[in-house]
Amino acid sequence: MGVRVREKVKGSGEYWIFIDHKNKRKSKKVGRDRKKAEEAAKLIEAKLTLGDLGVLEQEEPEHLFSEYANLWLEEYVANTLKASTYRGYKSILKKHLEPHFGNRALESLTKSEIRSFLLGKMRDGLSPGRVKRIHSALSGILSQAVEDGIILVNPSSRLTKYLQKKDQSLDNEITPYTATELEKYLDTCRVNFSKHYPLMLTFARTGLRLGEGLGLRWCDIDFNGGFLEVRQSIVDGKVTSSKAGKIRRVLLTPQLISVLKKHRTNEKRKALEIGSTQPLELVFTSSTGTPLDQRNIRARIHYKTCEKAELKRVRIHDLRHSYATIRIGAGHNIADVSKQLGHSSIKITIDTYYHWMPEQGNDQISDLDNLGRSHPSAPYPHPDRPKRKEALTV
Numbered sequence: 001m002g003v004r005v006r007e008k009v010k011g012s013g014e015y016w017i018f019i020d021h022k023n024k025r026k027s028k029k030v031g032r033d034r035k036k037a038e039e040a041a042k043l044i045e046a047k048l049t050l051g052d053l054g055v056l057e058q059e060e061p062e063h064l065f066s067e068y069a070n071l072w073l074e075e076y077v078a079n080t081l082k083a084s085t086y087r088g089y090k091s092i093l094k095k096h097l098e099p100h101f102g103n104r105a106l107e108s109l110t111k112s113e114i115r116s117f118l119l120g121k122m123r124d125g126l127s128p129g130r131v132k133r134i135h136s137a138l139s140g141i142l143s144q145a146v147e148d149g150i151i152l153v154n155p156s157s158r159l160t161k162y163l164q165k166k167d168q169s170l171d172n173e174i175t176p177y178t179a180t181e182l183e184k185y186l187d188t189c190r191v192n193f194s195k196h197y198p199l200m201l202t203f204a205r206t207g208l209r210l211g212e213g214l215g216l217r218w219c220d221i222d223f224n225g226g227f228l229e230v231r232q233s234i235v236d237g238k239v240t241s242s243k244a245g246k247i248r249r250v251l252l253t254p255q256l257i258s259v260l261k262k263h264r265t266n267e268k269r270k271a272l273e274i275g276s277t278q279p280l281e282l283v284f285t286s287s288t289g290t291p292l293d294q295r296n297i298r299a300r301i302h303y304k305t306c307e308k309a310e311l312k313r314v315r316i317h318d319l320r321h322s323y324a325t326i327r328i329g330a331g332h333n334i335a336d337v338s339k340q341l342g343h344s345s346i347k348i349t350i351d352t353y354y355h356w357m358p359e360q361g362n363d364q365i366s367d368l369d370n371l372g373r374s375h376p377s378a379p380y381p382h383p384d385r386p387k388r389k390e391a392l393t394v
Contacts, residue, residue, distance in 0.1 A: 003045040005030075005037045017041050019048075030152070033111055040152035063150050065109070066102040069093055069141045076144060083236040084211065092137045096121070101138075106145050111155040114138065118159060135159060174352070175314045176322040179329075188309035189301070196301045198263040199284045199292075203316070205256045207323035207341050210316055211235045212242060214292050216283045223261065227251050230342065234282075234291050248342045324349070325356040 004018045015030050015037040030037040073093060077086045100117055101109065121131045139156040146154050177185060182204055190197040202213055211233030221228045230248045233240050242248070252260075260283070271280050271289065280289050302316045320341070327337050334357070338349035350357075 003041045003048070005034065005041050017044065019044060033155075036111065036153050036155070043152055063106045063145070064102075065104050065106055065141075066098050068106055068145060068150070069097060069101075072141050072144050077140075082240050083238050084240075087236065088133065089137045089140070092134050096134050097138055097141075106142070106150055109142070109155050111159070114156045115159055132160065174321045175312065175318050176325040176356075177311065177314065177318070178322075179326045181311055182319075182322050182326065184309050185305060185311055189305045192308055193301050193305060196284075196297070198259050199297070200301070200305070200319070201256055201259055202284075203319040204323060205253045206250045207320045208250070209233065209243065209320060210294055210297070211240070214282075214284060214294060214297075215239060217281050218264065218279070218283055219281075221252075221260065221283070223252075223257055226257060235294070237291055237293070243342065246342075248339070250340050321353075324353055328353050328356050329358060331358055 002019070005015055006018065007013070007015060013032050015032065015034050017030055017037060017040060030040055070093070073086070073090060077089055081089075118131055118135055121134060122128070126134075135156065139154060142151065142154045142156050145151045186197070186201060186204055189200045193200075199213060202208060202216070203210075206228070208216070208230065212230050215232040215234040216228065217231075220231055227249050230242050230250060233242055263283070267280050267283070267285065270285070270287075271278070274289050276289060282291060284292055286292055298316050303313060306313045324337055324341060328334060334349060334353075335346055338346045341349065343349050
């Protein structure tokens with residue numbers, strides 16, 4: 001048995017895999033990446049050793065990217081990932097991937113072409129985060145194609161190092177309101193969209209994500225303890241687990257407790273009006289007691305509130321960022337803020353909101369010279385140097 005990698009035409013820079021196994025021979029063009037060709041050759045050799053002769057016996061028809069990508073979206077993503085992930089990948093597929101790769105064969109895609117495509121998106125002004133999501137979707141499609149035996153290796157692997165834009169801070173992707181702006185937003189919502197004011201106040205005072213707020217149930221709120229528990233989300237009308245898949249506890253402010261208690265009375269009245277024999281389970285519902293539609297909340301409530309308040313138009317997710325930056329700017333314990341937000345580590349919180357942390361003045365830096373001294377003029381002892389014994393006097 002032999003599986004070799006070499007240029008079919010010496011000096012062409014195009015590498016092929018040549019297979020010679022039990023009097024059967026076959027060659028397969030890989031491309032200009034020798035490392036990729038060698039990885040593919042090792043995989044073929046391993047399969048042949050195990051008796052898998054598919055690479056020799058089967059024809060290899062071309063698979064159009066568009067057809068396979070949509071199959072991946074509907075059969076894999078729709079059935080295994082969250083609805084929000086499905087929606088995001090579907091948008092990426094239609095706006096970015098299909099226009100560029102749609103009529104191409106999966107087998108023809110190369111690492112250099114994919115790298116150029118992603119860098120082009122960066123040059124077009126897309127944020128590094130957005131380009132990374134595009135890369136994630138593309139890599140997911142090609143990884144599945146590897147598992148299905150359509151291609152030998154994923155040509156989009158190991159490209160993330162090219163997706164870092166120098167000197168770009170994470171804060172450029174978030175646009176929170178100041179404390180004053182947030183109060184103006186809430187006052188405007190209370191006057192113009194009073195039915196939805198409890199929901200928007202909940203976002204502003206807890207930092208919940210949109211799906212977490214829409215999925216909040218009365219059984220998740222402990223008014224006596226002054227907290228709520230995030231246990232589920234609702235995305236596109238479907239109940240899913242919270243983002244981290246864990247239950248987290250979020251403290252409530254006195255103002256929010258008062259507003260939610262009044263809202264509970266109104267919801268009980270609504271249940272009677274619509275003929276429900278049981279109290280409504282969800283905290284925030286439509287006029288008919290069904291889950292709220294997130295698109296309507298964004299377009300008809302949130303964005304119109306921004307407009308009526310004459311404030312900059314921000315994403316509804318920026319209410320969560322506003323909660324975080326206002327607390328951090330006020331000097332609240334960042335570990336507690338991180339816990340309330342549900343971040344998996346405090347590092348994520350610090351990396352995201354570093355530029356909103358209170359600046360330390362020069363006077364506090366100067367205090368380092370005196371910290372630990374019993375007297376301002378006392379010498380500063382070296383931590384590793386033992387104290388010199390004083391000479392005894394008789």
